[in-house]
Amino acid sequence: MTIAVAAAAVATATTSGVSQAGTVNAATPVQNIKWGECDKDVGDGLPLPEGMQCGTLKVPLDYQKPQGRTIDIAVSRLPSKNPEKRRGILLINPGGPSPGLGYQAVLVAAKMPQAVLDSYDLIGFDPRGMGRSTPVKCDLTEEQQLFGNIPPYARNTADVAKRAEQSQQIAEQCAASDTAWMLPYVSAKNTARDLDSIRTALGEQKASYLGASWGTYLGAVYATMFPERTDRVVLDSNLGPAGWDYESQRLWSQGVDDRFPDFAKYVAANYREYGLGRTAAQVKAKYLQLAARLDRTPVKGPDVVWDGVLFRLITFAYSYAATQQPALAGVFKALEANQPPPPLPASENAKATAAGADNLISARYYMICNDSHWPTSLQSYQRNVAIDRIRHPLFGAAGANVNPCAYWPKPVEEPVRIGDNGPSNVLMVQNLRDPATPLAGAEQLRKALGDRARMVTADQGGHGVYLLNKNQCANTAATSFLLTGRLPERDYHCSADAAPR
Template sequence: MRKTLSLGIALATLATATIPGTSQAEPPPRKDNLDWGACPADVSPGVPVPPGLQCATIDVPLDYRTPGGRTIEIAISRLPSTKPEQRRGILLTNPGGPSSGLGYPATLVAAKLPQSVRDAYDVIGFDPRGIGRSTPVSCELTAEQQRYGNIPPYARSAADVTKRAGEVQQIAAQCAASPTAGVMRHISTANTARDLDRIRAALGEPKASYLGASWGTHLGALFTTLFPERSDRVVLDSNLGAGGWDYPSERLWGQGVEDRFPDFAAYAAANHREYGLGRTPGQIKAKYFELAAKLDKKPVGELDGTIFRLLLFAYSYGPTQLAPLAQLWKAVDTDQPLPPIEGTAAVAKADGADNLVSGRYAMICNDSRWPTTVRAYQQKVAVDRVRYPLFGAAAANIQPCAFWADPTEPAVRITDEGPSNVLMVQNDRDPATPLAGAKALRKAFGDRAVMVTADQGGHGTYLFGRNQCANYPVTTFLTTGERPAHDYACSAAAAPQ
């Protein structure tokens, strides 16, 4: 999950109220009578499928403003508790992205989800609407259009922004003309949160607990905002800001990479004998600009300066990726054959990449309004190229959302209204969902939330971050309901980060 940039919306007034023309009424309760069966063979690529994992589908309204109209299919999975005497209910999960989450229960088990949590819940995975096996959409993207995934390329000048504007305008036009455009208009985080409530109802549960990461934090935030009395224990890990994956959030990637880079620079400098990139963090930073400029002038195969900068972002996600990043830099620096490339560049070539990239564009562009003039992006890129020189000129670059139709509904504003049932966990140096965004979400929730921060880098805290001080309150909250009384910070873990 972390290597695939699982990553994700300024939403306005809804809370527990009803959007005009949209029914927020609870679906009729019913006992779980879904047709559970074996999951697809590729449900969790590269991750063992735990015994007992089952899959099914449910139908949900395409447009919740007309709940009796067309329906779409949502693919769900279930890893049942084997301890009925200890079972509390269901734990809805989401890995972020937005990406397929049908196999996420398997990923959590592989990451050593505590047995106490597995005993307390049926762990539920699902593919968000439009993605994977949930009525998939497509913009019929070419391989070149998928090259950067959903991450904008680094813009070295205003001309680069203009060039990218032409490319993403074409992507937006293809999405609007796609055979799946009618479905695409209703792909949003708010509608996905409503789908979560339909999953809860289909499983016959009065409430649902939730564990979500990255974009999944915004999904969870909207779920507990729209359905405060039907959300039980909510854990949000690696948090987007209160607006979700919107343009301000995307620009924060520039700050996030600056926050995270010192961890890599310290690692590479400490291992100068092996990599030869510099003996001090300052020398490592200078080497970055030197190698990026080298590849701008003379790419090595498909690795040009743009992809090189993108890989700094991608390889910053996890602690185990610092060494491969240093190996890649060494190969570029010494003109040696490149090692295999992981992360976004690899994901863009994977099977289903068109659906993944298309579904993400639909989700983020339908969620909020983005600037609509090329000039606005040129101005922000110029500012962030100076303010965040490592990656800011990519993070501020233009997306297809600039040429997207307006959202079909008002946005949902996250507030402090509702039960105090939210636990946020967050790394101090997260490149994709920086601490600054998490603090904004924490402020929006007010007394509804408590936040635990960890002195570590990378994307992902619970289970994936190696900090037991941060892991403990999550497991405790999910299994006992006991939540920290106040925000607190965890010191650095003993394990290398």
């Protein structure tokens, strides 16, 4: 899942949910998409690929009332330029949950193989409630937007109680906002129905899918609800089978534990530049000392106060990619010298947040809080924070902390239960040391999907596998499946290669 910080009463979807999904879609009026030129800023600073088009699809707000109120879904298309090789459509989602209307620009910039671009029309979209789709908001203040959707590191029970008060206030604002009429209907379940509406509008019998991070949960939901309408499904950097729920949030702590040694090795190997330790163990010890010192005595910068909460959060945010390691090491070095760090390079997600922080952060709460059941007891959060602070001192007291989902209205539909009913057409790719969607969660999803899926793991760190970390073995697995549809006979592992760690 990307982050928004400076870096940023009906049937369940079991077998009955599948038939329900088909019935609902059959009763939904078929809409057409009128294609036109995309706004230039759709690509978040990246050039839009030649021939890319954008349009809008109207879908039911409530799929149980298909003739009722509608909302807009912003859709984009990068058509195949090779009719002889074109297979169909590839629905794409970058995770987050975040807007994905311009995701084609990211994939093309990351050198998606031409054979894949020839085989599919790449179909991007902004999930309901986000971006250029009918947007939602919670009227968040700047302070409420500060750490995005990531709970702050809690040093004690009082910090958890304070965060609980803030979370309850945000939940109440969301329920009272001008867009609260959408609140019960922004969910992965309805977003999957939107995907099937897009497929129908494009006149396709089936749709393939490529999703990353939170997009793996959306893809798993779509493949569960519409198993006979999914063609080839690639899930990259996988959440557990319940999506972004409290248990997956707590797994961030394990993810940071898995990933931090890569950063510590980099810093130790560059001791002359950073002076933070000659071994990875010394770097970790220095990190824990510095975080504790910043808890007591923050460093004031021109625009922000660097306390232990922000330091730990930036460490999490900047562990996504090897290219972020120098910037993070620079933060570490400056704060160790009691100096404010230089400005950090803005991440793609940070740019999106700056442009529409209230919508992005609010829509994420709408989505994830409707998708699962969260604990409601303050004492349970305080207990879990105390446990994880000891078990996972790097980030445990953040991952276990409370968020507004604890105070959310009861969802109108039960979340989808991911299962193994359907064709064997899901390929999962996963890094061993992913801070945001750790291997432990991916293994849970792999078990839930059963014989529907195979999983390819890569001996590398960071968030994102396909096209991002340049592991040739893992990239070849995903590309080959998209082109041939043949799953490996069994799960397998890719060793580290020349990719950055």
